[in-house]
Amino acid sequence: MARTTKSLWRFGVPAVCLLAGLLLAATHNVSGGDEIRRSDAPRLVDLVREAQQSVDRLTAERDDLVSTLDTHHGGSPGADAALAAITDRSARLAVEAGLEPMRGPGLVVTLNDAQRDAEGRFPRDASPDDLVVHQQDIDAVLNALWSAGAEGIQMQDQRIIGTSAPRCVGNTLLLNGRTYSPPYVISAIGDASAMQAALASAPLVTLYRQYVIRFGLGYSEEPRTQVDLAGHSGPVRMKYAKPAGPVGY
Structure with missing residues (x-):
């Protein structure tokens, strides 16, 4: 043992x-030959503090650059006045261009495809094209409203501006990249009586009304004391348009 x-x-x-x-x-x-638990070893709080200091430094640099940019483009009474004039003119043009919402008295016109009768039938002598709203019908209404001095027009939920172009796609309508089905509601701000008179005298609107009677297409005009129009929210790209005359500020 x-x-x-x-x-x-x-x-x-x-x-x-x-x-x-x-x-x-x-x-x-x-x-590495040093004490493992030495007091100067990196800690999480130190790393966070260094990161915050870096952020503060970069923020100060950004503010300096913004200040330099503002000073370069402005900073003087003459430059500030020019910038203010440009901003004011831009705000006025935004209203005229249909980029801002509008509210006022006006007229609401509704067009709709033909509906079947009580027995579920369409008129016997009607072709498929006779029973739907076409692009020319919508264009005729829009042109009549503009000619009567409409201050702003909206179709469905979109504002009609200088670059808007409603297009028929089958029995639907394409407007600014979005597709709509009937009924088509066109809202306009302006003198309702003048707009109704313009609609009554427009040849293509008169032709459409004849189809309303013969084939049962839908059509109505409703004067309103208050019409709300949305502002155009999409991009405005004018590729070929040029100013008609000298533009001043």
């Missing part, structure tokens, strides 16, 4: 010393 104990000590002590040496060597390599 004594011999066995002595043998364990004889081989165990060197093994323990060897493991301790390996552990010390690994610790030295990890720490």
Whole structure:
């Protein structure tokens, strides 16, 4: 028994010393010869503080650049006055161009495809083209309203501006990239009596009204004391248009 104990000590002590040496060597390599728990070791709070300082520095640089840009384009009474004049003119043109909402008295015109009778039938002598609202019918109404001095026009939920072009696609309507089905509601702000007179004298509107009587197409005019028009929210791209005359500020 004594011999066995002595043998364990004889081989165990060197093994323990060897493991301790390996552990010390690994610790030295990890720490690079420095204390592992030294007080100047990076901490998360320090990293956050450095990041915040970097953000503050970049924000200050941005503010300096904005100030430089403002000074370059303005900063003087003459430049400020010119900028104010441009801004005012832009605001006025936005209203005239249909980019701002409008409210006022006007007229609402509704056009609709023909509906079946009580027995579910259309007139026997009608062709498919006789039973639907066409692009020419919508254009005729829009042109009559503009000719009567309409201040603004909206079709469905979109404002009609200089670049708007309603297009027929089958039995639906394409307007500014969006498709609509009848009934087509056209709202206009202006003198309702003048607009109704213009509609009554427009040849293509008169022709459409004849189809209303003969084939059952839908048509109505409703003067209103208040009509709300949305402002045009899409991009305004004028590729070929040019000013008709000199433009001043």
